[in-house]
Amino acid sequence: MSRLKDFSNVFAVMSNEFRILKRNRSAILISLVVIPFFFTASLGAGRGGEGETYSVTATLPIAFIDNDLSEASGRLYETLVRSDDFSMLIQGYREETALETLGKGGIYAAIVVPQGFQQRLLNNETGIIIVHVDDGSPGVDDAVLSNIEASLKNFNPNPRIQQTGNIEFAGVEILMKGASFSGFAIGLTITLTMVVVFATFYEIAGGMSRESETGTYAHLLVSPVSLGSIMIGKTLYDVCLNIMRTFIVLGLAVYVYGASIHANLLSLVLSTLFIAILTMGFGFLVSSFGVGVRAVVIIEFFLILFLFAFSGFFIDKELLRGISQTIATILPWAYGIDILKRTILIGQPLMNLTYQLQIIAISIMLFYGVAYLLLRLSRERLIK
Amino acid sequence: MSENAISIKELTKNFGNFTAVDSVNLDIQEGQLFGLLGPNGAGKTTLVRMLCTLLEPSAGTANIAGYDIRSNAAEVRKRIGVVSDGVSLYRDLTVEENLKLFSTLYDLPNRIAKDRMQNLLDMFNFKEKSKRLVGELSSGWMKKAMIITALIHDPEIIFLDEVTTGLDPQSALALREFTRNLCDEGVTVIWTTHYMTEPEMICDTVGIIFEGRLIQIGTPKQLRRSVAEQSVLEIETPNLDNTTLKKIENIGNICKVTYDDPTLKASCVDEGETEIEESVTKILLDSGARIRSINTKEPTLEEAFISLTGGEEEIDRFMEKSRRKA
Numbered sequence: 001m002s003r004l005k006d007f008s009n010v011f012a013v014m015s016n017e018f019r020i021l022k023r024n025r026s027a028i029l030i031s032l033v034v035i036p037f038f039f040t041a042s043l044g045a046g047r048g049g050e051g052e053t054y055s056v057t058a059t060l061p062i063a064f065i066d067n068d069l070s071e072a073s074g075r076l077y078e079t080l081v082r083s084d085d086f087s088m089l090i091q092g093y094r095e096e097t098a099l100e101t102l103g104k105g106g107i108y109a110a111i112v113v114p115q116g117f118q119q120r121l122l123n124n125e126t127g128i129i130i131v132h133v134d135d136g137s138p139g140v141d142d143a144v145l146s147n148i149e150a151s152l153k154n155f156n157p158n159p160r161i162q163q164t165g166n167i168e169f170a171g172v173e174i175l176m177k178g179a180s181f182s183g184f185a186i187g188l189t190i191t192l193t194m195v196v197v198f199a200t201f202y203e204i205a206g207g208m209s210r211e212s213e214t215g216t217y218a219h220l221l222v223s224p225v226s227l228g229s230i231m232i233g234k235t236l237y238d239v240c241l242n243i244m245r246t247f248i249v250l251g252l253a254v255y256v257y258g259a260s261i262h263a264n265l266l267s268l269v270l271s272t273l274f275i276a277i278l279t280m281g282f283g284f285l286v287s288s289f290g291v292g293v294r295a296v297v298i299i300e301f302f303l304i305l306f307l308f309a310f311s312g313f314f315i316d317k318e319l320l321r322g323i324s325q326t327i328a329t330i331l332p333w334a335y336g337i338d339i340l341k342r343t344i345l346i347g348q349p350l351m352n353l354t355y356q357l358q359i360i361a362i363s364i365m366l367f368y369g370v371a372y373l374l375l376r377l378s379r380e381r382l383i384k
Numbered sequence: 385m386s387e388n389a390i391s392i393k394e395l396t397k398n399f400g401n402f403t404a405v406d407s408v409n410l411d412i413q414e415g416q417l418f419g420l421l422g423p424n425g426a427g428k429t430t431l432v433r434m435l436c437t438l439l440e441p442s443a444g445t446a447n448i449a450g451y452d453i454r455s456n457a458a459e460v461r462k463r464i465g466v467v468s469d470g471v472s473l474y475r476d477l478t479v480e481e482n483l484k485l486f487s488t489l490y491d492l493p494n495r496i497a498k499d500r501m502q503n504l505l506d507m508f509n510f511k512e513k514s515k516r517l518v519g520e521l522s523s524g525w526m527k528k529a530m531i532i533t534a535l536i537h538d539p540e541i542i543f544l545d546e547v548t549t550g551l552d553p554q555s556a557l558a559l560r561e562f563t564r565n566l567c568d569e570g571v572t573v574i575w576t577t578h579y580m581t582e583p584e585m586i587c588d589t590v591g592i593i594f595e596g597r598l599i600q601i602g603t604p605k606q607l608r609r610s611v612a613e614q615s616v617l618e619i620e621t622p623n624l625d626n627t628t629l630k631k632i633e634n635i636g637n638i639c640k641v642t643y644d645d646p647t648l649k650a651s652c653v654d655e656g657e658t659e660i661e662e663s664v665t666k667i668l669l670d671s672g673a674r675i676r677s678i679n680t681k682e683p684t685l686e687e688a689f690i691s692l693t694g695g696e697e698e699i700d701r702f703m704e705k706s707r708r709k710a
Contacts, residue, residue, distance in 0.1 A: 005491055012488040016474070023476040023517070215472030219533075222436050222466045223489045224458055380399075380439055384470055 009225045013233025017207075018240075035199045036245050039191045040252040060140065062086060063093040063101070063110040070118035072127070076172075079155045080111070085147035102134050109133045109144045127172045148174055188253050188261070189341045194304070195249050196242055196276045197333070201303060203238050204283030205296045212382040213292065221383075227375055231368070235280050242276040243269060263343045267350050271343040274360045275336035281367025288374035290381030311337050332363035389414040389541055389572035390435065394444035397430050397596075404430040406596040407444065412574070412589070414540075417567040419583030420576040421689065422593035428576040429468065431593065432543050435574070436466045449540045462490065465534030467527070468545035475519030479510060479529045482518060483536055490537035497536070504532040507562075523550045531559070541572045548582065560586045580686035590685070594693040608683045610692070615651075615683070617661055620676040621668055622646035628671040635663045646676070 021027055064080070066073045080086045090107065098110040112130040121127045131148065133141040152172050211217035220230055246269055253259040261268070286299055310320065310327040311334035320328050328334045335356040342348040350357065375382070390412040397405040405427045412418045420428050433439040435446055437457040445452055451459040473482045480501070487497035505514050508528045513521065518529055527547060534542055544563065548556040564586050567573055575587060583590040584604045592600045592607065600607060624643055632650065633641045638660060640651040650664060661680065668675055 008491075009489055012485060016477075016485050019481060020474060020476045214475065215470050216474050218438055218468075218471045219466075219473065219486075220489075221438055222461055222464070222471060223486060224461045224491070225489045226458070377440075383433070383438055 006226060006229050009229040010233045010236065013220075013225065013230055014237045014240075017234060017237035021241075031199050031203065031241060032244060032248065036195050036248040036252065039194045039198075040249050040257070060108045060144075061088045061090055061106065062144065063098040063107045064089045064091050065093055065095045065098055065110060065112045066091070067095065067115050068113045068117040072118035072121055073113040076113060076117075076129070076155060080148070080151050083147070083151040083154070085151060099132060102132060107134075108140045111148070121172075128175060129172060130175045145174060188249075188259050189337060189344050191253070192246065192249050192272055192344075193275055193307070193333070193337050193340060195245055196272055197279050197307060198300070198304060199245060200238055200242060200276045200279040201283045201286075201300050202296065203241065204234060204280045205286045205291070205299070206293055207234065208284065208287035208382070209291060209293045209296050212287075212290065213384055215384065218383045221379065227372065231284060231372065231375075235277065238280055239273060239276065242273060246272045261344055263345075263347045264349070267343045267347075268340075270350060271336075271340045274339060274357070274364075275333065278332055278336055278360055278364050278367065281364050281371065284371035284375070285367050288371045288378075288381070290378075306331070307333050307337075310334065332359055335359045387414060388412065388447070389416070390418075390446065390448055390574070392435070392444070392446040395431070395434060395441050395446055396443040397427075397434055397439060398442040403596050405434065408593075408596075408598045410591060410598060410601065412572060414572055415567055415570045416588050417563065417573045417575060417586055419587030419590040420574060420593055421578070421580065421583050421590055421685070422576075423578050426578075426593045427596040428578075428593055429470070429545055430596075432466075432468060432545050432574065432576055433470075436464055436468075436543055437461055438466075438471075462537070463540045465537070465539035465542040466545075467530045467534045467547050468543065469549075471530075473518045473526070473529055473533060476517060478517055479505075479514040479521075479532070482529070482533055483514075486533050487536050492537060500536060500538070501532075504535055508532055524552060524555050527551060528555070528559075531562075539571070541574070542566065543574045543576075545576045546578070547575070548577065548579065580684070580689055584685045592689055592692055600688075600692050604685055607685060607688045607692075610688060616681040617650040617664060618677075618679045618681055619648045619650075619664065619668070620646050620678075621648055621673045622676070624648060624668075624673055625671070628667060628673060631667045631671075632664055635660060635667075 021031075064077055066077065077089065077091070081089050089111075093101070093107075093110065095110070095112055098107065098112075101107050102110060110132040112132065114128060114130060117127050117129070129148075131144060133144060152174075155172065208217065211220075221227075250261065250268070254261060263271075282303075286296065291299070306327075310324055311331050339350070339353050339356045339360070342353060343350070388411045390410070392408055392410040395405060395408045396403065408431060420431065422428050430439065434441050435448060435453060437453050437460050441454070445454050447453070448460045449463040451463070453460055473479075474485070477485070483501050483504075484497070487501065492500070505511070508531070510525075510528070510532070513525060518526060521529060527550070531544075531547070548559060551559065560582070563573055563575065567588070575583070577583065587604060589601065590604055590607055591598050600610060602610065622645060624645070629641065629643055629648075632638070632648070638650050640649075642649045648664075650660065661678065665675065665678065
């Protein structure tokens with residue numbers, strides 16, 4: 001009976017949020033029109049930047065699989081390792097194992113030298129190497145390719161093999177394996193994340209602060225509704241809004257700007273919701289400190305700034321270095337963005353992303369748990 | 385339900401080093417209209433907020449309708465209604481929508497909620513105003529809407545914290561009458577105010593709170609008596625002779641007679657004041673004295689309050705301290 005009552009209270013809180021939204025036309029306009037349109041339009045305007053490459057691959061673990069076991073392939077390995085771009089080139093992987101490991105976080109690319117590599121060079125033919133990249137790390141393919149190309153300029157496979165001059169890069173051709181993505185497709189993940197984080201954080205943290213300042217939060221607290229029901233009710237309301245927002249952004253991206261999306265729609269919506277619920281948890285956590293609406297806006301801008309810098313918005317998190325990579329590793333949004341990228345760009349099923357999902361789930365529980373405790377233990381912060 | 389609707393034991397609330405409520409002990413009986421009187425910042429609202437489970441006490445506890453505010457807060461909330469400055473309605477919703485929301489949260493069956501809503505709206509003359517957004521209502525109507533919402537679940541105890549502040553005199557009067565009727569129906573009311581005249585008009589019992597301490601509890605009359613036993617009869621009568629003065633002094637029940645031409649002051653016990661006034665007037669008229677005016681001056685609750693809290697200087701010092709804290 002008590003559970004049923006809690007459920008009814010959750011529904012009452014959620015319906016109440018919708019009723020308030022319905023009355024507040026400017027909130028509808030900002031939440032469901034201005035924010036999605038603004039970011040998606042910025043994405044459209046930024047199409048000129050597609051195809052941009054990254055140059056930092058030195059810290060990425062990359063497998064080197066030598067199936068030729070020749071002098072030429074050995075020199076190729078030495079050339080790559082001596083360059084500053086491939087200091088984490090790992091030997092000893094079997095090709096099948098390397099391909100399985102790709103995308104699970106162990107290695108980000110695999111350079112395969114096939115059998116007959118030296119023989120082709122000796123026959124004055126183009127030697128071929130194959131580079132497999134992690135489809136879910138869209139910045140990596142361009143970075144690996146451009147750095148191999150640069151290193152091959154110093155490659156001399158054997159003093160007996162003369163460079164023919166009409167073959168580029170010392171007579172070696174690189175075959176890239178794996179999906180290649182436009183900057184626009186990558187930008188869509190950024191746009192969706194921005195829209196979700198920007199709107200969701202304000203709706204939860206700003207909403208709680210407003211309720212605290214106007215005294216409606218205190219009114220809920222003197223009624224029999226539990227804190228858990230208030231939090232779940234507000235979460236469900238915002239989940240509904242985020243589903244709407246996701247469809248608006250995708251609709252604009254696909255029908256107005258011609259983006260191509262490989263993802264299953266359900267996986268995509270769920271990926272967006274992971275980021276949204278994570279942000280809601282953080283919103284509750286921030287509001288539990290009793291901050292005002294103005295402080296919420298300031299914190300929101302810092303959050304966005306942090307996400308821009310450290311969570312793989314523009315520079316893939318694998319390509320970050322030093323302290324920025326450490327921050328990216330502990331920032332749960334980075335894993336959410338990773339899930340979203342893999343879902344949008346290559347349609348990777350969520351079942352294959354258990355590591356990222358676990359981190360998101362733990363972070364959500366942590367945010368909600370701490371927020372719940374703080375809201376319970378220090379009620380006076382939210383009572384004006 | 386227990387005989388005492390509210391039973392408070394050593395209730396204390398500290399905010400850092402500041403003690404807002406200091407070891408308050410109090411019992412309020414069922415159906416009583418209890419007035420909590422004190423200046424701004426005295427600790428009235430903090431006390432009410434602890435009783436309605438909004439704030440966690442630092443020490444002590446209280447039983448509300450038989451339930452402990454610490455261990456049984458959910459049960460307490462089902463049985464109370466709160467009208468206070470820090471507790472508001474949703475301004476973006478209509479009065480009716482607010483009432484529907486809270487009747488759902490209080491688990492009222494639809495039909496009962498609808499009937500009760502209609503009765504309360506009619507009682508407060510809301511009519512078409514119930515369909516207006518709360519944010520569009522004047523402060524008086526907003527306060528009435530708050531009271532209706534606090535009553536929607538038929539609470540056993542209702543906290544009315546500074547409810548008449550900002551109300552026009554007619555609305556304040558109507559609200560006082562309404563509250564009195566509520567008590568007559570068995571509802572226990574805690575009425576906090578800093579207006580000294582209000583508790584005298586409606587409250588059965590008054591508690592004076594100052595600097596977080598409950599310094600005196602009693603009926604309004606008991607509180608007045610605690611600072612001045614007698615009422616003072618003041619008569620303006622010039623050129624009074626000593627013989628007449630002696631006759632007045634010999635009237636039974638008169639404690640003290642002073643004469644400072646033209647003012648004659650006679651202190652007398654409250655119960656016999658009418659008879660004494662008649663006797664003094666008769667002596668004066670018989671002696672041919674001229675009477676310009678007659679006044680009976682009674683001690684007021686305000687005087688009692690000032691006296692109990694340490695005089696006007698002490699209140700000024702406290703108010704200054706409160707202002708600085710704010």
